[in-house]
Amino acid sequence: MKTRPATEYAILGALRSGPKHGYDILQLLETRLGSTWYVSTSQLYVLLKKLEDRKWLRSSVAAQRKRPAKRVFSLTPEGERAFEQWLFSPTKHVRDLRIEFLTKLFFIRDLGFSGGEALVASQVKLLEALKETLLERRKRSKDEFRELVWDARIAGILSWMEWLKTSAGSFLSEEGKTLFSLDLDGESGIN
Amino acid sequence: MKTRPATEYAILGALRSGPKHGYDILQLLETRLGSTWYVSTSQLYVLLKKLEDRKWLRSSVAAQRKRPAKRVFSLTPEGERAFEQWLFSPTKHVRDLRIEFLTKLFFIRDLGFSGGEALVASQVKLLEALKETLLERRKRSKDEFRELVWDARIAGILSWMEWLKTSAGSFLSEEGKTLFSLDLDGESGIN
DNA sequence: GGATTCATGTAAGAGGTTACATGATTAT
DNA sequence: ATAATCATGTAACCTCTTACATGAATCC
Numbered sequence: 519m520k521t522r523p524a525t526e527y528a529i530l531g532a533l534r535s536g537p538k539h540g541y542d543i544l545q546l547l548e549t550r551l552g553s554t555w556y557v558s559t560s561q562l563y564v565l566l567k568k569l570e571d572r573k574w575l576r577s578s579v580a581a582q583r584k585r586p587a588k589r590v591f592s593l594t595p596e597g598e599r600a601f602e603q604w605l606f607s608p609t610k611h612v613r614d615l616r617i618e619f620l621t622k623l624f625f626i627r628d629l630g631f632s633g634g635e636a637l638v639a640s641q642v643k644l645l646e647a648l649k650e651t652l653l654e655r656r657k658r659s660k661d662e663f664r665e666l667v668w669d670a671r672i673a674g675i676l677s678w679m680e681w682l683k684t685s686a687g688s689f690l691s692e693e694g695k696t697l698f699s700l701d702l703d704g705e706s707g708i709n
Numbered sequence: 710m711k712t713r714p715a716t717e718y719a720i721l722g723a724l725r726s727g728p729k730h731g732y733d734i735l736q737l738l739e740t741r742l743g744s745t746w747y748v749s750t751s752q753l754y755v756l757l758k759k760l761e762d763r764k765w766l767r768s769s770v771a772a773q774r775k776r777p778a779k780r781v782f783s784l785t786p787e788g789e790r791a792f793e794q795w796l797f798s799p800t801k802h803v804r805d806l807r808i809e810f811l812t813k814l815f816f817i818r819d820l821g822f823s824g825g826e827a828l829v830a831s832q833v834k835l836l837e838a839l840k841e842t843l844l845e846r847r848k849r850s851k852d853e854f855r856e857l858v859w860d861a862r863i864a865g866i867l868s869w870m871e872w873l874k875t876s877a878g879s880f881l882s883e884e885g886k887t888l889f890s891l892d893l894d895g896e897s898g899i900n
Numbered sequence: 901g902g903a904t905t906c907a908t909g910t911a912a913g914a915g916g917t918t919a920c921a922t923g924a925t926t927a928t
Numbered sequence: 929a930t931a932a933t934c935a936t937g938t939a940a941c942c943t944c945t946t947a948c949a950t951g952a953a954t955c956c
Contacts, residue, residue, distance in 0.1 A: 523914090523915065523916090525915090525916090539935080539936095540935075540936070540937095541933095541934060541935050541936080550854070551854075552855060552858075553858075554858050558916085558917070558918085559935095559936085559937085560916095560917080560918080560919090560937075560938080560939095561915090561916070561917080563936065563937055563938095564916095564937090564938095567937095582935095585924070585925075585934065585935070586922095586923075586924070586934080586935045586936065587935085587936090588934095588935070588936090589935095589936080613804075613807075615861075616804075616861065616862075616865075620857065620858055620861065623854075623857065624854050627854070662880055662883060663741070663742075663814075663815050663818070663880070664743060665880075666811065666814065666876055666877065666880045667743075667744075667745050667811055669872065669876040670806075670807065670811065670869075670872055670876065671807075673868050673869075673871065673872045673876075674807075674865065674868055674869075676868070677864050677865055677867070677868035678861075678864075678865075680864065681860065681861055681864045685856075685857055685860040685861065685864075686857065689853055689854070689856075689857045692853060714942090714943065714944090716943085716944085730907080730908095731907075731908070731909095732905095732906060732907050732908080749944080749945065749946085750907095750908085750909085751909075751910080751911095751944090751945080751946080751947090752943090752944065752945080754908065754909055754910095755909090755910095755944095758909095773907095775952080775953070776906065776907070776952075776953075777906075777907045777908070777950095777951075777952070778907085778908090779906095779907070779908090780907095780908080
């Protein structure tokens with residue numbers, strides 16, 4: 519199963535709070551997500567077309583007296599489902615945390631969803647498991663270069679786990695709209 | 710100044726220890742760099758052609774009695790210069806540490822270069838400076854999401870700095886380095 | 901007789917960037 | 929007047945992946 523590129527979900531997320539036209543989406547992603555997620559204007563319109571073909575979006579043209587016509591996009595029920603499924607899934611790869619996971623957290627809070635803590639918890643669990651397999655492999659590694667590689671990856675994972683438990687936790691708990699529990703997992707007292 | 714994709718430098722690195730043909734390069738990168746750097750067979754031949762066009766490589770066809778002809782590639786002086794310039798430059802972006810920087814360290818040790826410690830030191834310096842600017846920006850950040858983003862990036866940088874000072878340091882200083890020995894005559898040494 | 905190793909490539913496609921192309925309105 | 933904002937797109941190109949294509953030699 520090939521997962522769709524994350525950029526498309528950012529667009530879905532922008533539309534989750536109501537129908538918007540292309541330029542609007544651009545503004546929203548730029549001002550709110552900032553440097554975390556840059557979508558070029560060209561790419562945006564290409565992706566909007568693609569998402570409409572896939573029936574996750576539909577559009578209607580809104581004529582304006584003084585401006586070029588706008589194409590207003592809105593989520594279809596399928597699109598909404600796809601977005602929420604993406605939103606609450608932890609990322610499989612560590613490299614996707616930096617952009618993709620951050621964006622998930624953004625939308626969860628921005629759109630007023632609950633379930634952020636659960637997402638963080640499942641991401642921690644996933645990283646915990648990954649860390650274990652890497653530690654295993656590190657033990658078995660034949661040469662020093664491999665060890666160096668595993669060390670780097672493991673260090674990165676630990677850093678993200680720490681971040682998830684502290685920064686991400688408090689980001690979600692601020693505002694107090696959902697119950698905050700840092701009781702993330704049973705078996706890892708290790709740091 | 711657009712930097713060349715790092716994959717090409719891995720190929721140059723493989724050839725730095727002596728002329729090789731495509732299949733050989735593939736084997737070498739696979740067995741030595743392993744999962745750190747995967748180059749598909751198709752990509753390899755495309756890149757070899759590109760590098761030859763760029764005059765960083767030259768090739769000659771070596772006929773074999775019992776096998777299909779091999780095209781043996783070797784570094785030109787320009788190629789060698791380009792490789793060494795790449796080899797001793799720290800990576801500008803944190804995301805490139807995972808693959809590109811690791812590979813630099815591999816080649817420095819594998820080829821018996823000195824100057825690894827200096828590279829590590831300059832990479833640390835670069836990250837240190839980056840950390841400072843990020844800390845500055847974090848202070849100025851208007852919303853909590855931006856703070857979260859900066860926190861993640863800063864944590865990642867700190868993790869890498871720690872790794873550079875410990876793991877990378879001991880990797881370079883350890884004895885039993887494989888000093889490269891050239892095997893210049895064509896098909897003798899292999900299998 | 902069938903799988904694996906040796907050995908080299910082409911072609912299509914996915915996902916993205918940069919450049920190009922258009923044009924009206926509004927703010928300075 | 930001219931720059932910025934609003935508003936939409938196409939085309940070319942880059943890097944990498946996957947699939948396709950070929951074929952002899954050797955190992956089991």
